[in-house]
Amino acid sequence: MSIEAPVAPTTLPMLQVDGFSKRFGEVQANSDVRFDVHAGEVHALVGENGAGKSTLLKMVYGVYEPDEGRMLIDGEPVALGSPAAARSRGVGMVFQDLRLVPAFTVTENIALAANPGPVLRLKDLAAEIAEASARHGLAVHPNARVRHLSIGERQRVEILKVLMTGARLIILDEPTSVLAPQEVDALFAVVRQLTEAGFGIVIVTHKLGEVRAIADRVTVLRAGRTVLHGVDPDDYDDEQLIEAMVGRAVPALPAERGPVPPSDVPALELTGVSSRGDRGHEALTDISLRVQPGELVGIAGVAGSGQRELCEVALGLRPTTSGEVRIGGASVDSARDAIGAGAASVPEDPVADSVVRRLTVLEHMGLDGRRIPARGLGVDWAAVRARMTDADARLGLRIAPAKRRLSELSGGNIQRVILTRELALDSSLVVAAYPSRGLDVANARRTQEVLLERRAAGSGVLMVSEDLDELMALADRIVVMHDGHVSGEVLAADFDRQAIGRLMVGGTS
Numbered sequence: 001m002s003i004e005a006p007v008a009p010t011t012l013p014m015l016q017v018d019g020f021s022k023r024f025g026e027v028q029a030n031s032d033v034r035f036d037v038h039a040g041e042v043h044a045l046v047g048e049n050g051a052g053k054s055t056l057l058k059m060v061y062g063v064y065e066p067d068e069g070r071m072l073i074d075g076e077p078v079a080l081g082s083p084a085a086a087r088s089r090g091v092g093m094v095f096q097d098l099r100l101v102p103a104f105t106v107t108e109n110i111a112l113a114a115n116p117g118p119v120l121r122l123k124d125l126a127a128e129i130a131e132a133s134a135r136h137g138l139a140v141h142p143n144a145r146v147r148h149l150s151i152g153e154r155q156r157v158e159i160l161k162v163l164m165t166g167a168r169l170i171i172l173d174e175p176t177s178v179l180a181p182q183e184v185d186a187l188f189a190v191v192r193q194l195t196e197a198g199f200g201i202v203i204v205t206h207k208l209g210e211v212r213a214i215a216d217r218v219t220v221l222r223a224g225r226t227v228l229h230g231v232d233p234d235d236y237d238d239e240q241l242i243e244a245m246v247g248r249a250v251p252a253l254p255a256e257r258g259p260v261p262p263s264d265v266p267a268l269e270l271t272g273v274s275s276r277g278d279r280g281h282e283a284l285t286d287i288s289l290r291v292q293p294g295e296l297v298g299i300a301g302v303a304g305s306g307q308r309e310l311c312e313v314a315l316g317l318r319p320t321t322s323g324e325v326r327i328g329g330a331s332v333d334s335a336r337d338a339i340g341a342g343a344a345s346v347p348e349d350p351v352a353d354s355v356v357r358r359l360t361v362l363e364h365m366g367l368d369g370r371r372i373p374a375r376g377l378g379v380d381w382a383a384v385r386a387r388m389t390d391a392d393a394r395l396g397l398r399i400a401p402a403k404r405r406l407s408e409l410s411g412g413n414i415q416r417v418i419l420t421r422e423l424a425l426d427s428s429l430v431v432a433a434y435p436s437r438g439l440d441v442a443n444a445r446r447t448q449e450v451l452l453e454r455r456a457a458g459s460g461v462l463m464v465s466e467d468l469d470e471l472m473a474l475a476d477r478i479v480v481m482h483d484g485h486v487s488g489e490v491l492a493a494d495f496d497r498q499a500i501g502r503l504m505v506g507g508t509s
C-alpha cells in the first residue's frame with residue numbers, strides 16, 4: 001500500500017495580495033485582484049495594455065492606496081502608505097522609465113536613494129557598491145557618470161540601488177522593453193542569480209518567450225481582473241495564454257504578400273549620408289539606402305548602431321554632414337520638408353519625443369505637424385475628433401478616450417495614440433522605430449498588420465526593431481547596421497538569424 005506523503009507545509013509567501021480594487025474616475029483599474037510571491041521565485045505578471053498591471057504593482061509599492069483589499073508581507077497584514085514604507089518592508093521597484101540623475105555618478109545616485117545618514121561617505125558607499133555589484137553579477141562602475149551609461153547599464157544601477165536599499169522582493173516593470181536581445185540575456189542571468197540567493201522577483205512583460213524563459217509562475221490580468229492566478233506557464237501553450245490575456249484568439253500574420261511593384265522614384269533615398277550624434281561623434285558614415293514605394297525595409301542592429309540617427313536624418317530632424325536625403329524624389333533638409341513630402345513617423349521614444357503629458361488624446365491628434373483644421377481663428381476640434389474617430393476605426397488599436405490626458409496613460413496606451421495618429425495618414429513613407437514596443441500581443445500583431453497595409457497601399461516603410469523575428473516576419477529586405485555603417489543587406493528569401501546576427505556585430509554574412 002502506498003501512502004501519499006502529506007503535502008509539505010508551504011512557507012509563507014513574501015507577498016500576498018487579497019482582493020485589491022482600485023478605481024480612477026470612471027476606470028476600474030483593478031477589481032478584486034489576487035497575487036502572491038514566494039522567496040526564490042520569479043512571478044510574471046502579464047496582460048493587455050491597460051489591464052491593470054502597473055496599478056497593482058504601484059499599490060504593492062505604496063504609490064497608490066487600494067480602495068479595497070489587503071496585503072500581507074511575510075504573513076503580516078500591512079498598510080503601506082508610501083514607497084518609503086514599502087522599502088522599509090523590503091519591497092523595491094524598478095520602474096520602466098529609469099529614475100536616475102544623468103549628471104551624477106552611480107555612487108551619487110545610489111547615495112540619493114540610500115540616504116545613509118548625516119555624514120555621507122561616498123568612498124565607503126562606492127566600495128559597498130563594488131562589492132554588491134560583484135556579488136549579484138551586476139557589472140557597473142561606481143564612479144561612472146550615469147549619462148555615459150547604456151540603457152542596460154542604467155537598469156543595472158537601478159537594480160543595485162533597489163538591492164542596496166534592502167529590498168528582498170524586487171518588482172521589475174517591463175524591464176526588457178528598452179533592452180537589446182543580448183542585454184535581455186544578461187538581465188535574466190542576474191534575475192536567476194537573485195532568485196537562487198532567495199530574492200523574490202516580479203516581472204512584467206508582454207513577451208511570452210520571456211515568460212517561458214524566466215518565470216516559475218504567471219498571473220494574467222484582463223480588464224483589471226485576475227484571469228489566471230499564479231499558474232505554471234508550462235501547463236499552458238501560447239494560444240491559451242494569449243486567449244487568457246486578450247479574451248479571444250489572435251490570428252497569425254498573413255504569410256503571403258505581393259511583390260514590390262517596380263518604381264522609378266524611391267519613397268526614401270539616402271545617398272552617402274553621414275551625420276553626427278548628440279555627443280558630436282560621427283553616428284552615421286556614408287549610408288546609402290533606398291526604400292521603394294510598396295516596400296518594407298527592416299533595420300537591424302545592436303542598440304546604438306545609428307538606428308536613431310538614421311530615422312532622424314530620414315525625417316529631416318537631424319542635419320547631415322554630407323550626402324543627400326530624398327523622399328519621393330524631393331530633397332529633405334528639415335522636418336517640414338519631410339512632412340511636406342508625405343512622411344509619417346513613429347519615434348523611438350514617444351514619451352520623450354512626441355508627447356506633451358498634460359495634453360489630452362484629442363489634443364495629440366492635432367499635433368502631427370500638419371495643418372490643424374481651423375474654425376474661424378480657433379481650432380476646429382469637431383473636425384479633429386472626427387479625424388480621430390475615423391483613424392481609430394480604421395486602425396483598430398482602440399485608443400483611450402479623447403479627453404484623457406497622456407499623463408494618465410500607460411506606455412503602451414501612449415504608443416497606441418501615436419501609432420493611430422501616424423499610421424492612419426495617407427503617407428508616402430512611414431519611418432517606424434520600434435513600433436510594437438510596450439504593446440501587448442494583440443496590439444503588436446495589429447500594428448504589424450497595419451504596417452503591411454501601409455505597404456500594400458504603396459507607402460515605403462522603413463522599420464527599426466530589436467526583434468529579429470518581427471523584422472523577418474514583415475520585411476522584404478533587412479539592412480543591418482553596425483557602428484554607424486551599413487554592414488550588410490539580406491533579402492527576404494535569404495533571411496537567416498545567424499547571418500544577420502554576424503552582420504550585427506560587424507562580421508560578414
Ligand SMILES: Nc1ncnc2c1ncn2[C@@H]1O[C@H](COP(=O)(O)OP(=O)(O)OP(=O)(O)O)[C@@H](O)[C@H]1O
Binds near residue numbers: 052409412413
Ligand atoms: N493615475 C491614473 N489616473 C487615471 N487613470 C489611470 C491612472 N493610472 C492608470 N490608469 C488607468 O487604469 C487602467 C490600468 O492601467 P495600468 O497602467 O495599470 O495598465 P497596465 O496593465 O500596466 O498597462 P501597460 O501594459 O500598457 O503598461 C488604464 O485604463 C489606465 O489608463
